[in-house]
Amino acid sequence: MSRYARQIAVAELGPEGHARLRAAHVLVVGAGGLAAPVLQYLGGAGVGRIRLVDPDRVAATNLHRQTMFREADIGVAKSRAAAAAVTALNPDCRVEAVVAALDPSNVEALCDGTDLVLDCADSFAASYILSDACQAAGRPLVSASVVGLDGYTGAFCGDAPSLRAVFPDLPQRLGSCAEDGVLGPVVGVVGALQAQMALALLAGLEPSPLGQLVTFDGRSLRSGGFRFADAPEPARGPRFLAPGAVTPADFLVDLRAEDEAPLMRPFAHRLAASAFGPGGPMPTTGQRAVLCCRSGQRAWTAAERLGVVWDGDIFLVALGDPTGDTL
Template structure:
């Protein structure tokens, strides 16, 4: 145990905390910038098993913030390269790599048998899919996000309110790393907080991070946050659906522009978000509305407008792009 002597010496952690880490099985979704500190700190601390999910390959634009990778890794699957890096760091940590995209159809199976889920995908759709899955299964979820110089990490579900309870409404604008940029050190700061929240949950360190959201402002170097223990779960929520689960009987709308992608189904309608509302189209009685776009953001916005005039079931589909990115 000399390898872990310095962390065992922490009174709040001790040998019992180390034993809990060794017995733990965690799911990490995303092997990019947030996962770099998360995987290194959890692997280094002696977490027994990690299931790592990511379908993307390493690009040169990743290297400034995804510090597990080197130039020699360009073109390799991120999950494969990250798993090899953690194996080299600590042979006690077994990493199961899954080169696949997280989607509603496989989220349940990926979460099966784990003690904690870490959302490092920094994807709008992935975060809500994981929150819905963890809330149903009673699993703890530590989710984080970073854009530009701002980020947050929070501990949801597992008896605490879900991500939907804290963020029930779509923000006026959702950025992305490609559109708004991101600085590597800010990603590292948020990822380190996410890793500490995970260690606290797994080792049983008090006070628990459940129901707490920590924010990071890289401009002013301020770390803030708030508690959300009493946040109510939304009464109605449009859930994400896998593209393969779209039925012939569904009212399917493709919100992407014609020059963006071909229709998701030949029978789908191509409409903008603004088409929905008081004078917009509505499904037939008994039909399910299925709203499709690239990231899920336009689908969410259209669902909010549709729900003001129609009280039937609404599902969202994040189709991604040919490279697998959801933004």
């Protein structure tokens, strides 16, 4: 037990809290920059089991912020390289590497048997998919995001409101690390806060971070945040659908440009998000609307416009980023 002597000496944790960590099983989605501090701190603290999910391989552009990887890892599946690094740090921690993309068809299976989910993916679609699944199962979700010099992390679901309750509407503009860049230390700070929230939840520390969001501004080096324990759940919001669940009976719209990608299915309509609204195209009675694009952002915008004139089912499909550059 000498490995854990310093953390067991923390009065708020003690042997009982440490025992909870050793018995815990967590799901980490994304093996990039946020996951680097998350995995190292959870592994170092002796969390018993980690299921790590990421579809990508290590690239040279990852190395400035994804600090678990080395030059020799380029080309290796991120989940496998990160799992090996955690095991080298602490063989007490069992890490299951899953080389796959998260989507609505596999989210329940990936979450199965876990006590807590950590969203470390550079994908707002993954965040909402995880939030919907965790809310339905009553499982806590610690989600984080960083773009440029700004980031946040929050503890959702479980006994707290979902991510949809805090972010019910799509922001006017959603950035990504590939488009807007990201500074490595900012990712490290936010990832460390995310790890602390997860360890507090797993160990049963009080007060619980559930229902709390923490922000970090890398310009001013200041943090902020707020409690959202009383945030109401939205009555309606677009849900994500797995690409494989699309059928010819759907009103399927591919919102990507012709020079961006071929149609998702031969029966899809290629339209822009601005086409929807009063006087725009609509599904027929009994059809469900399925709107797809690369990240889900344009699909969400189109869903908001279509929802003004259509009260039927609307689903979104995020077809993926061909760059594979996870935060």
